[in-house]
Amino acid sequence: MEFWKILIIFCAGFVFVESKWNNRKREVSSSLCDPVQNNTNKVHCYCSPLAHHPELIGSAECYLTVKDVTTDDSSWDRFKLLQNISRLTLTNTRGIAMNYIPTNAIKHTKAISKLDVKYCNIEKIEPYAFANLSLVEELSLRDNQIKVLAMNAFTHHARMKTLSLDQNNIAEINRNVFVDLPSLEQLFLTANKITTIHDKAFVHLENLKELEIDKNSIFSLNNESFSGLWNLEKLELSGNSLQVIGDNTFAPLGNLRLLNLAENKIQMLDERAFNGLGRLQSISLNHNKLSALVNTKIFEGLASLTSLSLKDNVITVIEPEVIIPILSNFYRKTSQLNIEENPFNCSCKLDVFRPLINKTQNSRLNIDIQNLQCNPIDEIKQKWDILQEATKNTGQIFEDIPPQVENAAYEYYDETELNGTLFYFDMRSILNCSGDENINIPERPANTVSTQDGNMIKTIVSSNDLANTKDITSPEVSDSTSKSETTYKEKCSY
Ligand SMILES: *[C@@H]1O[C@H](CO)[C@@H](O)[C@H](O)[C@H]1NC(C)=O
Ligand SMILES: *[C@@H]1O[C@H](CO)[C@@H](O)[C@H](O)[C@H]1NC(C)=O
Ligand SMILES: *[C@@H]1O[C@H](CO)[C@@H](O)[C@H](O)[C@H]1NC(C)=O
Numbered sequence: 001m002e003f004w005k006i007l008i009i010f011c012a013g014f015v016f017v018e019s020k021w022n023n024r025k026r027e028v029s030s031s032l033c034d035p036v037q038n039n040t041n042k043v044h045c046y047c048s049p050l051a052h053h054p055e056l057i058g059s060a061e062c063y064l065t066v067k068d069v070t071t072d073d074s075s076w077d078r079f080k081l082l083q084n085i086s087r088l089t090l091t092n093t094r095g096i097a098m099n100y101i102p103t104n105a106i107k108h109t110k111a112i113s114k115l116d117v118k119y120c121n122i123e124k125i126e127p128y129a130f131a132n133l134s135l136v137e138e139l140s141l142r143d144n145q146i147k148v149l150a151m152n153a154f155t156h157h158a159r160m161k162t163l164s165l166d167q168n169n170i171a172e173i174n175r176n177v178f179v180d181l182p183s184l185e186q187l188f189l190t191a192n193k194i195t196t197i198h199d200k201a202f203v204h205l206e207n208l209k210e211l212e213i214d215k216n217s218i219f220s221l222n223n224e225s226f227s228g229l230w231n232l233e234k235l236e237l238s239g240n241s242l243q244v245i246g247d248n249t250f251a252p253l254g255n256l257r258l259l260n261l262a263e264n265k266i267q268m269l270d271e272r273a274f275n276g277l278g279r280l281q282s283i284s285l286n287h288n289k290l291s292a293l294v295n296t297k298i299f300e301g302l303a304s305l306t307s308l309s310l311k312d313n314v315i316t317v318i319e320p321e322v323i324i325p326i327l328s329n330f331y332r333k334t335s336q337l338n339i340e341e342n343p344f345n346c347s348c349k350l351d352v353f354r355p356l357i358n359k360t361q362n363s364r365l366n367i368d369i370q371n372l373q374c375n376p377i378d379e380i381k382q383k384w385d386i387l388q389e390a391t392k393n394t395g396q397i398f399e400d401i402p403p404q405v406e407n408a409a410y411e412y413y414d415e416t417e418l419n420g421t422l423f424y425f426d427m428r429s430i431l432n433c434s435g436d437e438n439i440n441i442p443e444r445p446a447n448t449v450s451t452q453d454g455n456m457i458k459t460i461v462s463s464n465d466l467a468n469t470k471d472i473t474s475p476e477v478s479d480s481t482s483k484s485e486t487t488y489k490e491k492c493s494y
């Protein structure tokens with residue numbers, strides 16, 4: 001009796017083990033990760049083992065092998081096999097693009113920390129598309145033709161730090177798309193077709209540090225566009241279609257350090273456009289359509305600002321009161337102020353930049369200010385021309401100079417070179433700018449230096465010449481005359 005019992009138990013045990021073994025074999029033979037030749041699944045994966053445990057799968061790159069696999073196809077359940085992987089990539093290796101996020105696959109891969117979806121044809125991200133994955137830290141959806149982000153598209157991802165949606169076709173950012181993402185620090189939306197950011201669209205992202213929405217078509221923002229982003233440090237809005245920056249647009253962003261508004265169509269900055277940005281260090285407004293900075297409070301309160309670019313606008317006038325509150329911000333060596341490529345009117349208002357010549361430790365800025373150009377009205381231009389003639393005809397100092405060199409020197413101030421502009425510091429005496437007599441008026445524009453971006457600054461004389469002529473001083477009234485004389489002399493001494 002005992003013997004039979006033991007035999008039966010033994011046989012039962014054997015059958016059980018055997019069937020388990022077969023089961024496993026069957027499962028393995030039809031798994032997602034099988035070599036391509038033997039794999040008859042609608043979804044394949046290249047599965048990589050873990051470095052220290054080659055028997056375990058660490059990451060997988062998966063793709064469809066047939067078209068028209070539906071969202072609830074049983075194939076997606078095979079992702080159970082990948083329940084412990086840390087990295088998953090979905091792509092179109094066989095040229096068959098997925099046109100939805102396979103939530104039914106992703107819900108099994110609960111351990112992933114990085115998910116990449118590439119080159120798919122996904123038009124819409126459905127609610128909870130990423131299955132509330134709690135361990136995912138990085139989600140990249142670049143280059144997928146996404147047009148619509150549904151409400152709750154990205155929700156309940158406690159550890160997600162980085163979300164990349166660059167290079168899609170997203171047209172607007174609605175409210176409640178980004179919900180319960182308490183760790184999100186970076187959100188990238190570069191190069192989409194975004195025209196509208198709905199009020200409070202980012203309100204749940206209280207830990208966001210970087211928001212990039214450059215290269216889109218945003219034409220308007222308001223005081224609630226960035227509500228809730230009180231930890232944001234970097235905001236990229238360059239390459240949009242903004243025309244006006246209204247009051248308090250950035251007021252929720254008390255921690256912002258860097259604001260890029262370059263390459264928009266900004267014509268107007270409201271008085272309180274930059275209100276609340278006490279920690280802002282850098283603001284780029286280059287390549288816009290600003291024509292006059294007359295609202296005297298625009299830059300007030302930007303106590304931390306050390307970098308400002310207004311390059312390539314159409315600014316004719318800057319009221320001194322606009323600049324005075326922040327002028328001393330640019331004394332530091334590492335500070336940057338760029339006002340190049342603006343058609344400033346020749347006016348004593350430009351004197352506001354004059355203290356920088358003495359006081360800034362940034363040599364590039366010093367030279368830029370010395371080379372500041374302006375457009376003279378006809379009357380001033382005529383006076384300048386008369387002065388030039390008078391200088392030419394004052395005689396003896398030019399007697400022994402060959403005429404072609406003389407012409408060359410004059411060409412430098414020629415309209416063809418400067419497109420009608422003149423050096424502001426040549427104009428000051430003609431404009432009767434009183435100025436502070438203690439401020440050292442530059443003898444001449446300084447020597448040539450190569451700037452950070454490799455451009456050459458337009459200049460006149462070399463540093464040697466500068467040194468040689470240090471002793472040339474002249475009363476302010478005749479300043480421009482003597483300046484052009486000495487400039488001429490030095491040009492000719494080459
Ligand atoms: C997989 O295919 C190869 C030939 O392509 C074959 O030799 C091998 O036996 C197949 N393996 C399975 C498990 O079917
Ligand atoms: C995943 O890990 C758990 C716990 O380590 C283990 O029990 C399970 O068998 C693993 N699953 C796969 C498919 O490797
Ligand atoms: C994710 O959470 C929402 C509720 O917030 C729930 O409706 C949904 O079914 C969850 N999805 C998964 C795959 O767990």
Ligand SMILES: *[C@@H]1O[C@H](CO)[C@@H](O)[C@H](O)[C@H]1NC(C)=O
Binds near residue numbers: 223224248
């Ligand atoms: C935004 O501006 C509107 C007026 O345009 C005002 O009614 C509203 O209170 C402001 N909201 C905030 C948060 O300042």
Ligand SMILES: *[C@@H]1O[C@H](CO)[C@@H](O)[C@H](O)[C@H]1NC(C)=O
Binds near residue numbers: 292317345376377
């Ligand atoms: C600048 O000068 C032009 C004439 O050259 C004049 O028409 C224009 O009104 C001036 N702009 C300002 C803001 O003073």
Ligand SMILES: *[C@@H]1O[C@H](CO)[C@@H](O)[C@H](O)[C@H]1NC(C)=O
Binds near residue numbers: 417418419
């Ligand atoms: C003068 O104008 C021409 C054409 O508008 C431009 O290419 C050139 O860079 C300008 N030169 C200066 C010194 O601004």
Ligand SMILES: *[C@@H]1O[C@H](CO)[C@@H](O)[C@H](O)[C@H]1NC(C)=O
Binds near residue numbers: 430432
């Ligand atoms: C500068 O002052 C002189 C003499 O005081 C005057 O004739 C001239 O018109 C003034 N120029 C300008 C631009 O005001």
Ligand SMILES: *[C@@H]1O[C@H](CO)[C@@H](O)[C@H](O)[C@H]1NC(C)=O
Binds near residue numbers: 358438439440
């Ligand atoms: C500017 O610097 C010169 C010396 O280079 C000095 O004589 C002059 O007083 C300074 N002016 C101001 C306003 O600091």
